[in-house]
Amino acid sequence: MDRVRRFKLLLWSICGLAFAVAFRRFLLGLGSSTNLNDGTPWGLWVGFDVMGGVALAAGGFVITATVYILKKEEFHPIVRPAVLTAFLGYAAVAVGLLADLGLPWHIWHPTIYWQHHSALFEVAWCVMLYLTVLALEFLPVPLESFPRLGKIRNFLVKNRLILVILGIMLSTLHQSSLGTLFLIMPYRLHALWYTPILPLLFFISAISLGLMMVSMESLITSYLYRREPETHLLTKLCKVAAWVLGGYLIVRILDLLVRGEYLAIFENSWQSWWFIIEILISAIIPIVLFTSKLTRGKLGWITLGVVSGVSGFVLNRLNVGGIAMAGTTDSFYFPAWTEFAISAGVVSGAALVFLFAIEHFNVWEHPPRDEEDEKPYTLPRFAPVGTIWLGDPHTAGMKRNSMAFVVAAAFGFSLLPFSSLESKGLIKTPANSARGKDIMQIDANRDGFFVTFDHKKHENSLGQTQSCAVCHHAKLPADEQTSCAACHQDVYLVTCIFDHEKHKTWLGGNQSCTQCHPAGQNRSVDTAVECNHCHNAEDASLVLAVQESPIRMDQLNMAGSYVDAMHGLCVTCHKEIAERIYRPLHGTCTTCHPFVAEESKYEWDKLTQTTASPRWVISTPLLQENIDVEKLKESVAAQ
Amino acid sequence: MLEFWLELAKGPIFRFSFALCVLGLARIVMLSAWGAAKAYYAAGDKELPYSLIWRTTIHWLFPIRMGLRNRPFFSIVSILFHIGLIIVPIFLFAHIQLWYQGAGLWWPAIPRHLAEFLTVTTILSAILLFLARVWSSASRHISRGQEFMWPLLLIIPFLSGFFCSHPAWSPLSYNAMLLIHILSGNFILLLIPLTKISHCILTPFSQFISELGWHFPKNSAKDVEITLGKQGQPI
Incomplete structure (x- = not known):
């Protein structure tokens, strides 16, 4: 049990870290916790949690089909772990999806609002239905511990075949429809990955991946619980997996040949090498290891093959889901550490539930035995630090794990800046001063x-x-x-211009507080005296220019944004004069911003597509004055 | 350099200690509830006067009347100490401003004079409590190291906080004092769920459990011994 104990401690720590990240993600939104952008809206959470998770859960339908449909009774010992893995895999998909959806509380929408033209609609229904089917398939196992609910259990066991058939049907639909999702982007996805038969490739690879995943799960648990590895079964599973992998490889190569895209493999770009690596570790290495006389049937080689195959297909899903699009979208995306933390946390949570089920129900023929549980009553202990009562040793594991969770979560919170201003919504754009003397070029954001x-x-x-x-x-x-720009320091945001430190120094350091903050009152902006308390006519050197300017005294601390200040200064005057001299054009935006109409189409496109300045477009007076942008675009295009 | 440390203490270190404090206390509560539930299901004889136990538990949670009967000086000082200890950090205007700036949270503050008065009473009563613990031989004998440490440790943030709001009297520069204040506060937050200060949330539990113990049926200790198979041994 020592290995399990250490492993659980690790899993709980990861869950704690993910808890902190999830807290922030659900409080402040996707922008604060991911590196996603408009060019790459689907990142790690879709590629790994959803697409990888579904593929990894394929073991459920493969093994149930083998045992209950093909009647291969020899595989019966691994049915329950396989179904449990599949169930937890799909549950992890649902949780990961909650994190990835911008409005997670809308997750139930596909049940009511039907959009039957969408591949995602099919995916959503299949996930929901298959999750239910898997739950019902696994339910008889925990129900064994509740003899009172025997009737329900008997009913489920009696109708198991229906559930198995439903499961196979839904999996077939679903595994392939994840590939269907990408059929609408032939120009976005690189030619080595895009193919009209993506659904078929996804389905075939899911079968082999399911077999390898079941083997991997068996290998890990037998390592953790120091059980005798099921080498005999694993060899058979891997043999089948090798056959399926061979089929997958042939279909994939044939597809490339038929489409005439096979030359892309040799074009020596990063995509071509990436493709070769993927094929190598997902198919070729496992096939060789599972079939070669030297290596088959040997535990170490099986492990290597299984790890290689599983990671290869996760890589395949990541490639189709995003990496292979990077060449065409031209937007750089690498997941933030917070994204890795959530993904790892979801997997760890599922693994913890898996271990819990193994230890408490008959997932195997007998649950593993814990020596700590078998000791009769041992003396209670006290914690060495603080001598707090630790209670009986039977809950020691719970205490240890929860402590790991708490410390990891606190660590996560310490790493995350918890201010909504930190999110990417408000990018600071420092303002620069104008260039030139007699004729000036005002371009604050350069x-x-x-x-x-x-x-x-x-x-x-x-x-x-x-x-x-x-x-x-x-x-x-x-x-x-x-x-x-000395005071209006940001193009779009206000700047605080009251220098507290300088005033403190001028007035005599730490003993000067009461000169501005009345004694005995809480010290804040609200209770401080107004500026003209000192800056008044009595001392001409201290008179502030702001008293004569249009700036309001109650906003004295804040200099408006550069754009607002400039517009306030220029447009007010211009409009006044325009009315006076009956020349309305004198007061319009294009008088000063002529480039909007005159610049080439390229410049206009650059302006409207630059991700960094969407707010520029919105705050431009052009839009505020209700000029039809579409029409303008058209006229520019016509030129 | 000092500014860098201040930012660190206000930001990551504070978030770490605060999160550890809140989650750690939640953990302790959950574990206690779990343990109590487990003991309840394991117990054989469940016939206990529960309404009486509830009433006495709640009664003892506010020990003002009963405390005054026994060691009145100690009780009064202790109550004064706790009032300042709880109210000042939570309802100090400057602290609320920090919460408002950092998280947008806001709640009413106490006046500045009251805060200063409570700060002084807390510091003085902490010193008195420490002296009383050292003075009385009975107290001294049942005290662990942390019991002597806590009153002294709690003085640090209060004293440094007082100097921060009166920088003219401060022996150190404002920023240095502030750093001491924040770091000591963070350290205390960190220690809360790990030491006896967890009584801030565990008191109802321990009170309830000890009341249960007082109302066990006669000879139940013998039954426990027999059940455990540990007659004549320490349990």
Whole structure:
């Protein structure tokens, strides 16, 4: 049991870490916990948890079909573990899907809102139905411990064949329809992976993967519980798996030949090497190890083959689900560590349930025996630190595991920044000052789209040297050509400009608090005195320019965003003059932002597609003034 | 450098200790409930005066009247100590501001003067409690190391917090004092579920269990001995 104990400790720790990550994911959303983007909306959670999970759960229908339909009774000892693995695999899919759905509380929608043109609709129904079927298939095992519910158990056992047939039917539909999902993206998926027979390939590979997964599960549990490995059965399973794998390999190669895409294997790109690696570890290595006279029937080689095959097919699902699209989407995506944590946590949770079921029900012929349980009453213990009562030793495992969970979760929380501002929703765009002197180029975010501002002309028309204060905060302390960007530091976000540290230093350090914060009151912005308490007419050197500016005193600490400040400054004046001189064009956006209409289509496309500046497009006055963007696009295209 | 450590103490270290405190306490409660349920199902004779046990449990959870009868000075000081200990960290305005900035949570604060008064009473009563424990030989003999440590450890965040709100009297710079304050607070949060401070959530359980023990039927200890097969041995 020592191996199991250590393994469980590890699993509980991973679950704890995943708990912290899940907390954040469900509180703050996908953007805060994944690296997904519009180019790659399906990442690790779909590729591994959903597609990998379903494929790994294929052992259930393969083994039940072998035992109950083909009547190969020799495989009977592994039916229960296989069904349990399948059930937990599908449950893990459902949990992983909850994490991946943007609105997880809509997961029940496919049951009511039917969209029968969608492959995902079929997938959703198959998962739901097959999960139910698997639950009913496995239910007789735990029911053995409840003699009172014998009637239900008898009913389920009597109708087992129906459930088995249903299971095979739903699996066939479902394993293949996961491949169907990708049939709509022939240009997105690389030619080595995209094929019209993807559903067939998914189904065949699921059968072989199911066989290998059952072997792997048997190998792991026999290692953990120090049982005699079922080498005889495993050899037979692997032999069948090798046959299926051979079929898969032939179909895949033939498909490439028929489609004429086989040359892509030799084009020496990363995709071609990736394809070769995938085929090698998913099919060729297992086939060789399972059939060669030297290696078959030997536990070490079987283990190697099974591990290679299973990881190869998980890689295959990841490739189809995303990696093989990277070449065409041109968007970089590598899963965040939080995504790995959730995936690992879901798998660990399923493994823990599996171990629990093995230890408490007759998944095997007899549950494994724990020496700790067999000792009669031992003396109670006290924890060495803090001498807390640890209770009887029989719950020691529970205490140990829960402690591992708690510590790992706390560690996870410490790694995750818990502020919604940290998510990718608000990217900071530092503002830069304008370039030039007489004719200025104002391009605060340096994206190449600037407003041409004739400084000389404005100076002349507003009243020569006396006019600076019309636009500038001329009375800012020590103002010498202070750039707007000095205070309006972000293009879209407000900036706090009150420098607490500097004021503290000016006023005399730690003893100066009460000069602004009244004694005996809680110290905050709300209770502090207003700025003009000191910055008033009595001392001319301290008078703030802001008192004469349109900035409101109650927002004194905050400088508006650069865009808002500039627009407030320019547009207000421009509109006024436009009305006065009866020239409405003088007050429209395109007067200053001409590039929107004049720039080439390429520039426009660049502007609208840049992922970094969707807010730019929204905050552009162009859209605020209800100009029809579609029409504009069309006219640009016509030019 | 100090700013870096402050950020670390306010951010990751605080989140670690706070999460460990909350989850650790939840863990202890669940384990206790599990143990109690297990003992209940294992017990043979379940005929106990439960309504009486409930009533006395709740009665003893607020031991003001009964505590005053026995060692009144110690009881009053202890109650004062607990009032400040619980109220000040939770309802201090500056702490609530931190919660508001970090998580958007907000709840009413106590006035500044009250907070300062309670801080001082807590510090003084902690010292008195420590002295009383050292003074009385009976207390000294039943005390473990952590019993002497806790009053002194709890003084640190309160004293440093007091200096943080009165930087003029502080022997160290504001940031250094703040770092001591935050780190000691984090350390205490960390220790809560691992030491006897877990009584902040376990008291109802232990009180209930000990009340149960008082109302066991006669000679039940003998039955336990026989069931365990441990007659004449320590259990």
